[in-house]
Every structure is written in structure tokens, then in C-alpha cells.
Amino acid sequence: MISVEKLKILTESAKYDVSCSSSGSSRKNTRAGIGNAAIEGICHSFTQDGRCISLLKILLSNFCCYNCEFCVNRTSNDIPRARATPDEICELTMSFYKRNLIEGLFLSSAIDASPDKTMENLYETVYKLRKVYRFNGYIHLKGIPSADKKLILKAGELADRMSFNLELPTEKSLTLLAPQKSKEGILSPMKTMSDEYKNAKKLNFSGFLPAGQTTQMIVGASPETDGHIVRLTQGLYKNFSLKRVYFSSFVQTNPNSKLLPASTVGLLREHRLYQADWLLRFYGFSAEEIVDENENLSVEYDPKCGWALKHPELFPVEVNSAPPEMLVRIPGIGFKSAYKIVAARKYGALDFEALIKMRVVMKRAINFITCKGKFLGTDNPFALKKLLSCAQDGQLTSQLSLFSDTQTSLEVLTGQL
């Protein structure tokens, strides 16, 4: 069994990867096997930082021959290093899984020797886990950029999800901050996987990456605008059929670097990008509706509020007749509320009292809706802006200060790739 010390080193090097989701796969158990995947994902614990533990997130090795400016595992960084064997990882995964501590494994690695060698080690581990240990739980495998295509495709038949990290939003920034990586080396395997995924879907074959692909990029280490990032994200969903794009705000952990900004970015920007991401994925918005190409998302309003304020001609909306796709565009009304409204209004017209009874949050929504033609909000645009601003209720200050301490948010550093 792996030693406590090794586990500590390899976990601490892995923890900055933001993804910990175990959803999207419904892999079944086998006759002599152990485990299955739950399509909705299951959280097994929560750490002091409020994040969920769903998977055993660990690196196979944190010895790295690359020297990416922003990464804790960069070769020039003086930190404890360790390497685990495939069996050590498999045994640990099995013993945690049998005790219901995890949904599965999130395995990654620093570039130990070469991309091909690293990918081979990752593949060997996952192969053993599936075939020798007969593990049918969830596996999220990090893909190594520029690694052999055949190897990556084979890995896709074993993992539930794979991710190649984009790292930075433009090629220019990537070349500058991660000189040993290339846009081609990241995008080309992503494309390979996405094509294979689409083929598998067409053939109704669920054995290839049932939970699809994701990626991650650092925000604030380079000069790109939110407008650019949101468009890039939309492109990734459309062209690479990604399941999720994760953002992680830049944190300064390499104070000697002349290429990185001097200070850490607060987490509000990351939060706003995630809000925009939800609008793209679930609410039917396009990037163009959310933010102009050369602009950043508003600090003061969430993106849906910002959009609604720009379109006074579309509001107020009558809740008793609006189509569901318009209901979810009302600030303050999400999917749950929209569902309840659509279901309940079949029985009779709803008034404000009914909405409150159904626990629809009225604070923002009241300024954008009518019930049976009645409007109870404010239609003075100036008063409305003030009312909706996050600064008004102190939310902004607390969100900004929560993470703006430099030392603190060691956020980004996708310890890995």
C-alpha cells in the first residue's frame, strides 16, 4: 500500500485541478467486478474550502521536465517529489472505493521524462485498474498533450472522461508561459477524441468516453478579455463537443517570473465566467448576447442581469404565457422556478402570491415580470440598475475580499497539465 507521505505529495500536487465531477456516465457493473457510475454524480465529502470530494484526485508522478511559468510542478520549483506505481494507485483506489469514500479515480501526471512515456504510464495504470482489479467505477483521465495518438485513443476506451487542458486562452500566451507546450499538441488530441466520440455516438457505442471530454484554462495570467474567453468556450462546446470548460483564476506562486502579473486575481472574475458558461450551456444564450468581444463581464451585475438591462424592450414578461425558454431568461428565475411555473400555470393563472408560495425568488424577478398583467416592480431604469447591482447589498465587497489576498488563493496551478 502507498505510504502516507507519498499520498500527501501526490495529492497536494494534484489538488489545483478544479474538476472533480463524477457525472455523465452510467457505466454498469460486471459479473465479477466492483463498481458502477451514477449518471448524476455523487459527492462523498467536502473539504474545509467547501469543495466536493468525488474522486481520488492524484498524480502518478510530480517529477516534471517542463517549466511552465504558472505551474507548481515546474521543474525549477523546489518542492518534494514522488512517483507512484500503477499498483499503488490501483490498490488505493480499490480500498477507498470499497469503503464508499469515492466515486472513482481522477488520475493525472506531470510530464515525467516525455509525453509518450507519461501517457504510457497513465494508460498502464488505468488498464490494470479496469482489467486486473475489475473496477467499473468512474475514471477521469488527464490526457498528455503531444502524446501518441493510438495510446490516447486506447485510453478513451477505458476512461469515462478525459481532459486535455488548454491552459491559456490564446496561442500567444501559451507560447510565452508554457514554452514546451504547443496549441497543436493540445488541440489535435482533443479533436481526435471528439471525432471518435461522435463516431461512437453515431454507432450507439457507449464504451468510448461515456462522460465525454472537458478542459481547463487559467484566467488572469494573460491579457485576454472575458469576451474572448466566452467566445472560445462557445467554440469548444460547438467544435469539440466538450462537456465542460473549467476556469481557474490565476494566482501568483512564481514571484520571480517576469512574464506573469505581479498579483493574484480575485475569484469574482472566475465566478462571472462560470455564470456566463451556464448561460451558454443551459439557458440558450450565445456568447454574442452575453459580452462584446473586447469587453469583460460586468463586475457589478451577473451576466443574465446585464443582458436583461440591455434589453428593456423584452420586459416585463407575463409569467402566465411566456414560453419556458423566455422564463429562464428572467433574472432571478432559474430552471427549478421555471419548471414549477410552467407546471402550475396549467391549473389556472398565477398571481404574485402563488409565485411566492411556490418559493420563486422575487427579489430581482419582480422587476421583469407581470402576473395577469399586473406589474409590481420599478420601471425607472436608474433605480432598477441600482437595485440590481451586487454592490448595493454588500455582496460584491465580500466576494472580492474573500479571495483577493495574494498569498491565499493558490487557486490555479493546475499542478498537472
Add this chain to the structure above:
Amino acid sequence: MIIFTFDGTTNGFLTCVFESYYKKILPDQIVFPGVQYSLVDEIVEIPTDDRKAERVLLCIKKARTPFVFRDLKLSFKSGEENKFTVAFNYVKQVIDNKDIDVSTDFANRAVLDFSDCLRRTFNEVHRFKGFIRFSQTANGFFYAHYSPDNDITELLLPHFKARYKNQAFAIHDVKRNVLALYDGKQSKIIYADDAAITVYFSEEEKTFRDLWKTYYDSVNIPERKNRKQMIGHMPRKYWKDLPEKYQ
């Protein structure tokens, strides 16, 4: 207030519904015997009558609202004190509006309360799919103790059976002394009442506890401390059964 008391069985509950219509009394509350009430309350004891229950069941099955009986039985798993009253109010809506499906009329208090009651039970089931903690016993099988708000052991069992097909386990609700047992082939639910249950853990178990605690502590980012969020997702009441939270 008018209060119906009954024996707590499904047929007893259905008899309450029958008597309410038959006697033309609308009870304010329906409770288990033994619940405290005040002197001014009017208590009506309803003796269980299987034939009356059968007639109500038939009536429910004929109504347009689907899955009422299944949902009723689920609602009885709730740990909330007013569950029978909430269920009664819902059944009344179903019967009074037997030509329509009332199940999604969320502007109707009785429907909303009932659907919330079920949702809270399901939420707890989902949570415990994650928070159940097994430890290996000296006999080799895996044992977990937990203390849920609702009586959900039976609802959790299928999930773990599918997952640990070849692993014998026991899930023990220590609050109600209910156990789900699975031997790798068959499963059963046992109401152990007052019987004391003792298990001995295997010697290796400490190694795994230490590894898990190490993992739990190392994967945390101390600089991002956000206890409020942690407690929101994993309320304190569950901690006594989670090894990573033992002090």
C-alpha cells in the same frame, strides 16, 4: 383542533381517509398514538379496518393523478412529524379532483407540501449515497453506521447492491436500529428493535482510515477556506458517522 390518531400502518392511514369522508369530519392533524396534544384538542381514535382501507385504495387508483399509493408509502418514510397530515391533505386533493392529475399543481399548498416532503427524503437518499462509510470487519464484511433524518435504509439498498455486487455489507441506521444486510447474493431489511449490535473491525482498518484522513487534509486548499460552504453541503449532524470528521 380535530386530531385523528391511528396505529401508524398504511391501512390505518387509509382508514383515516375513509372515516374523514364517511363522518364528514376534516381533521387538522393525523398523528401516531403517543404524540402529545393539548386538552382543548378533540381526539378521534381511528381503528384500522382493512375493508375500508381497500375502498380508499381503489378510489385512489381510479383517480387521474398517477403513483399516489407509491408516493404515499414513500412519504411515510419521512422523519417529519407532520408527514401523515401532509399526506392526508394530498390524498384529499387527489380524491376531490379525481378527474385531473393534481401532482404538479404547485400553487396548491397541499400539493407543494407533499412534493417538498418527498423531495427532502430523496435528497437525503442522494446525500447518503455519498456519505455512507464502510469499514471492514474482522469477519470480512463491510459495515456502515449512519443516522439519517428519514427512514431511508430500504431506499439506499439497491444502489449499494448494484455497486458492490460481490461484497457482503451491512448498512445500519443506528437511530432506528434498522439494518440492510447483503451477503453477495441476497439482501434483507431487519428491524432490530432493542437488540444490541456489536461489530469488530479488522486490524488493517486503521491504515485505511489514516490514508483517507491524509487524503482529506491534503486535497484541501487552506488558503481558500470556506467553512460555511462545507457545512452547507455536509451538515454537522452527519459528522459523527464520517471518519474524516472525527476529532
